[in-house]
Amino acid sequence: MTIKDDRGHVLSGARAEDRDGFERALGELQCYRGDPVATIDRVLDHNPGFVMGQLLKAWLHLLGTEPRGPMVARGCLAAVEHLPATARERAHMHAVRLLAQGRWHAASRVLEDVTLAYPTDALALQAGHQVDFFTGNARMLRDRIARAMPAWSEGMPGFHALLSMHAFGLE
Numbered sequence: 001m002t003i004k005d006d007r008g009h010v011l012s013g014a015r016a017e018d019r020d021g022f023e024r025a026l027g028e029l030q031c032y033r034g035d036p037v038a039t040i041d042r043v044l045d046h047n048p049g050f051v052m053g054q055l056l057k058a059w060l061h062l063l064g065t066e067p068r069g070p071m072v073a074r075g076c077l078a079a080v081e082h083l084p085a086t087a088r089e090r091a092h093m094h095a096v097r098l099l100a101q102g103r104w105h106a107a108s109r110v111l112e113d114v115t116l117a118y119p120t121d122a123l124a125l126q127a128g129h130q131v132d133f134f135t136g137n138a139r140m141l142r143d144r145i146a147r148a149m150p151a152w153s154e155g156m157p158g159f160h161a162l163l164s165m166h167a168f169g170l171e
Contacts, residue, residue, distance in 0.1 A: 005052070005119045006157040007120040010087045018043050022053055023157065029060065030126060030161035036060055047166040049109045051089045052078045056123060070100040088118050095127070104135050114145060118150035122158040129165045142169035 003014040006023050014022070019042035029034035040057045058076035073096055074139060081093060095110040103130040111128035112120055125148055132140040145166040152162055 007121075007126060009088060009118065009121060011053075012047040012084050012089055012160060013047065013083055014052070014079070015047060015050075018047050018053060022050070022056060025056055025060075026122060026158070028124075029056075030122065030158055046078055049083055051080045051083060051085045052123070053094070055089065055092045055096060057125045058100075059123060060091075060147055062096065062099045065134070065167065070102070073100040088114060088121060088124075091117075093126065094139045095124075099131070107131055108135060108137065108140065110139070112144060115148055119148035120156070122161065125165065129169070132169075138169075142166075145169050 001017050003011045003016060005011055005019060011019055011022065022040060025036040025043070028034035028039055037057065037060050040053055043053050044057060047053070047062035054076040061072040061076075063069075066091070077093060077096060077100070078083035081133045085093070091110060091114045095114070098110060099107040108128060111124050111131065115128060118124065119167040121158045125145065128144050129141065132138075132144060145162060146169070149162065149166065152159055
């Protein structure tokens, strides 16, 4: 059975309970509350082959800008780069790899492509938004989210985060 996230994207290597933990950790990231690293770590303890789980963990460590972040992200990539993955997941891998190398602008461009192709990819939007903030790219802070908005509706999980990012980008 194919497991999908709450916005309809395939989650390679996931079980239903993995999806639930992934969505919980993503929600914690979007609201800047709780401990999304601990939440996704619990999921990965039971299923280290959950591709987007490993990628969420990588993003959390990279966007935290801690010195060990790139090392943790490379470990997450090593855990899944040989596993079957969708084109969207492979694009996340590429962006994670770039950011782990310190190539912030290149990672931003890859995430832009992901969100153009998959405008409801909440993790790509969140990661891209934070990369735009860290690089001072005011245009992308506004436009990345604005371009994705038509694909979203009020009842979708994470819609509140999209509105918050959009408001921040307009500021």
